[in-house]
Amino acid sequence: MxxxxxxxxxxxxxEYFAYLGGKKAANLVGIDDMEESSGLLFVEPEENYNFxxxxxxxxxxxxxxxxxxxxxxxxxxxxEIVERIIVDDSGLCVPALNFEPGVHSAYYGGQPRGADxxxxxxxxxxxxxxxxxxxxxxxIDVRVPGFFVCFILSAxxxxxxxxxVLSPSFRIRDFRSAPLExxxxxxxxxxxxxxxxxxNAGGSFHSSVKWSELYVGLPVQGSFAIDFGYCLGEVSTQExxxxxxAGHGYDNMYYAKQHPQLSFASIPMEQKNAESHRSLxxxxxxxxxx
Numbered sequence: 001m002x003x004x005x006x007x008x009x010x011x012x013x014x015e016y017f018a019y020l021g022g023k024k025a026a027n028l029v030g031i032d033d034m035e036e037s038s039g040l041l042f043v044e045p046e047e048n049y050n051f052x053x054x055x056x057x058x059x060x061x062x063x064x065x066x067x068x069x070x071x072x073x074x075x076x077x078x079x080e081i082v083e084r085i086i087v088d089d090s091g092l093c094v095p096a097l098n099f100e101p102g103v104h105s106a107y108y109g110g111q112p113r114g115a116d117x118x119x120x121x122x123x124x125x126x127x128x129x130x131x132x133x134x135x136x137x138x139x140i141d142v143r144v145p146g147f148f149v150c151f152i153l154s155a156x157x158x159x160x161x162x163x164x165v166l167s168p169s170f171r172i173r174d175f176r177s178a179p180l181e182x183x184x185x186x187x188x189x190x191x192x193x194x195x196x197x198x199x200n201a202g203g204s205f206h207s208s209v210k211w212s213e214l215y216v217g218l219p220v221q222g223s224f225a226i227d228f229g230y231c232l233g234e235v236s237t238q239e240x241x242x243x244x245x246a247g248h249g250y251d252n253m254y255y256a257k258q259h260p261q262l263s264f265a266s267i268p269m270e271q272k273n274a275e276s277h278r279s280l281x282x283x284x285x286x287x288x289x290x
Contacts, residue, residue: 002027004034006042006063006087015273016086019282029082038070045172047089052103052151053180053226056089057214060153060224061165061172063087068162082157084290090150090278092250094122094235095192096129097144105250115249123237123253134237145195146235146254148277151184154290155224161211164220175214183207183226191230201257202231202275204284225290229281232257242266 003020005013008031016028031042045062047055067082091105101108101122109117127134130142164170187205194200205228212218239252240263247265254264256275264272273279 001083002029002081003084003086004028004063004067004082005030006059006085008032015278015282018273019279019286034066034070038073040066040070040073042066047103049177050103051177051181051184052089052091052149053153053184054177055103056087056151056153057175057180058172059087059089060085060155061175064155064157064161065165065172067157068165071162072166084154084156086152086154086285088150088152088278088281090148092122092146092148092235092254093188093191094126094144094146095195097125099188100125101250119239119250119253122235122250123239126235126237139238141236141238143234143236143255146233147191147195148231148233148250148254149188149191150229150277150281152227152229152281152285153224154227154285156222156290158220158222161220161222164218170215176216177214179209179213183209187228187230191232195232200232202229202277202280204229204280206284206288225285225288227281227284227288229277229279229284231275231277231280234260236263239263240266243268246272 005016005028007013010030013028013030035041045058047058049055049058063085067085071081091102093099093102101118107113109121124134126142126144127140129144132140134140207226208223209226210223211220233254233256236253236255241247241252243266246269247263251264255262256264258275259267
């Protein structure tokens with residue numbers, strides 16, 4: 001089975017290789033591979049929904065259209081060149097900050113986007129919660145509960161669906177968001193309950209949604225899968241990176257429940273991959289393949 005993973009991050013593709021049985025068992029192609037073979041450019045959609053699954057589904061529908069356009073271009077006569085699509089959306093949530101950065105994790109610090117700017121703003125907000133000013137007390141070390149989340153959406157590619165998305169009447173953004181919002185609200189409530197009860201270091205959740213539930217009038221049968229993973233811990237105003245190059249994004253200031261004295265940027269990659277939110281979502285995906 002050839003799977004299109006909607007990412008230009010080769011490291012992320014390698015993670016999927018590991019969880020889906022290795023390169024021999026899973027023929028995965030990323031955005032760069034598809035662009036090179038088709039001559040088309042993948043235009044990433046503006047992710048302007050205020051919840052993860054809204055943006056995730058937007059990427060899934062856009063990926064389906066990209067695959068359909070690639071095949072319609074005639075570069076390959078076989079419409080089953082891609083048989084599955086995988087996208088994901090992830091972020092860091094801090095309940096005390098109304099679950100921010102959350103869906104805005106990638107640009108929490110403003111424009112231009114940057115991990116350093118994002119972390120600085122989050123450190124300032126955590127200090128503010130404790131009545132402190134980070135500029136006046138740069139060495140302050142306070143923490144608040146937080147959790148990483150990852151939503152993986154996967155779908156089989158059918159000839160019928162490809163024909164539908166190429167229809168002039170098909171509009172990628174014309175989907176009903178309510179079913180997705182309900183699923184996300186449910187799983188986030190489960191996570192916050194875990195935090196309140198002080199149990200579990202992380203977990204996963206699997207669900208599926210029919211295409212017809214989101215696109216009213218779409219005659220295509222079938223559904224897509226949602227696999228959710230989360231990792232509980234604390235977020236600190238102090239950054240820690242004991243292993244050069246090991247962390248990215250908010251890893252420097254995130255301390256998982258399993259090792260409260262070491263940030264995600266201070267543990268071996270193998271250990272992080274075994275307990276991270278993306279790892280748990282991938283394990284769920286492996287158990288529930290579409």
